[in-house]
Amino acid sequence: MTADSLAWLLLCRTVRFGDTDAAGVMHFHQLLRWCHEAYEESLERFGVSAAEVFPTPGHVPAVALPIVHCSADFLAPLACGDPLAIQLEPRRLDPGSFEVLYSFRSSERDVARGLTRHLAICADSRQRCPLPEPINRWLEASSLGQGIQPL
Amino acid sequence: MTADSLAWLLLCRTVRFGDTDAAGVMHFHQLLRWCHEAYEESLERFGVSAAEVFPTPGHVPAVALPIVHCSADFLAPLACGDPLAIQLEPRRLDPGSFEVLYSFRSSERDVARGLTRHLAICADSRQRCPLPEPINRWLEASSLGQGIQPL
Amino acid sequence: MTADSLAWLLLCRTVRFGDTDAAGVMHFHQLLRWCHEAYEESLERFGVSAAEVFPTPGHVPAVALPIVHCSADFLAPLACGDPLAIQLEPRRLDPGSFEVLYSFRSSERDVARGLTRHLAICADSRQRCPLPEPINRWLEASSLGQGIQPL
């Protein structure tokens, strides 16, 4: 089994007009938005509801997962209407943090890469704590087919 | 046949974390972004490619369709993870302009409405001109099931 | 005294590259973001701190002011680097709601207008309630020079 076979890790979207700028192509920081939306969609498809991980009115999860670092590499310009395939590679870094690598392809070419690094903290104390159980399930299932993962 | 039966006029999306603000619910102007993305997705599903309507590197369509007016009504708060059904009602206003009404429903409730009004102009002269043919096809096909439409 | 003389009602900003799209000009929904940021800056300049009106970590104001309606009219294309003067006209609609009209000028021309309508609700019960005192102060001071205002 390979990562490619895990349906919740391969997502699609299309470059929209509002994602572009006056140079005619995708404006760089939109990619980070796409990354986070892909992360949310991946959790959803895997079976983790948004309310288990993200604050909603009347319910704040005990553990927050703020992003402490992100990066992106832009390999080719992206035009309005370009279809994108997004491959996610989630990886646990230690018991209280993980990162997700996002590879964007369009028309058989690598066009961009993104990375988000997330830290588990107690929503109340803001002290570091272990990752919540739904995230651990997703990380473990996602690591199948990716070779050995760090604990 | 009713508008509901036209597949390119009924779209879905999910409220994402980045769409919310510190009040815990969707930040108002994101709705207008959703409207435009729904308009683009509708054209795509109907069979109009993005490059026929929107500028892409190396190709500027002869007719531009700038938005001259937009509005939105917010009927209920929307939380991260909420699924949305978006019904589009495109309508020709005169030979050189059209508008699209967007109705957002979530869990069987009307939650928001949006409107965008578009004017056809010559990309070069910026003078008013007739709507481009692909938009006319989409408007005509969309009007089936919506009763009589103004020419 | 005229509205023009009230310093917290006349603000400036510049169109930025990320505000544009592949048509080379400001993408429509950015205007609504500018409106809300102008509303926030106006309150700040008048002397109302953000924490009195908007939720911040550990402090949720008793009264929330969700936007129930917004609209915008686009009169001229706006390019990257264009300077904007934004004139605000806040207006109380009834004891529990108000709206703000935003007029955008660039190089002595009217280029766009925006409108946001806000409703006061109890943050807890989500029932309608009177406007909070800092907003009333700002509305009253802003109405000087605008002629008679509805109570």
Add this chain to the structure above:
Amino acid sequence: MTADSLAWLLLCRTVRFGDTDAAGVMHFHQLLRWCHEAYEESLERFGVSAAEVFPTPGHVPAVALPIVHCSADFLAPLACGDPLAIQLEPRRLDPGSFEVLYSFRSSERDVARGLTRHLAICADSRQRCPLPEPINRWLEASSLGQGIQPL
């Protein structure tokens, strides 16, 4: 003379409500937008007009400066209303590329860092080329007070 004394390299902004998410604090990718807006404002204050560097209707500069890499580190949560001081450190990497490091401080604390890396390409051929003259002037003037800079 130190970098701090170069007025076009020290900018201010305030966290706005629409920059936050339902966790109550700034949503991560907004920081990259702030970085690019700070880069544009810095050029403007230094005396480089937007039209010399960014495409505007009817004028495309001969050299484009796409971002090929960006990153951000988030050191502390940022709430609506928080004032930010942004220190820019532009640095030429080679004759055809440069990067800008952005340090964000609020209330005497380091709260975030950003980085954008830009490559000069011919707008027509999309081949690499030397940096445009206005960018070189800005880089050279900015390097005074920063110690020795790579050519």
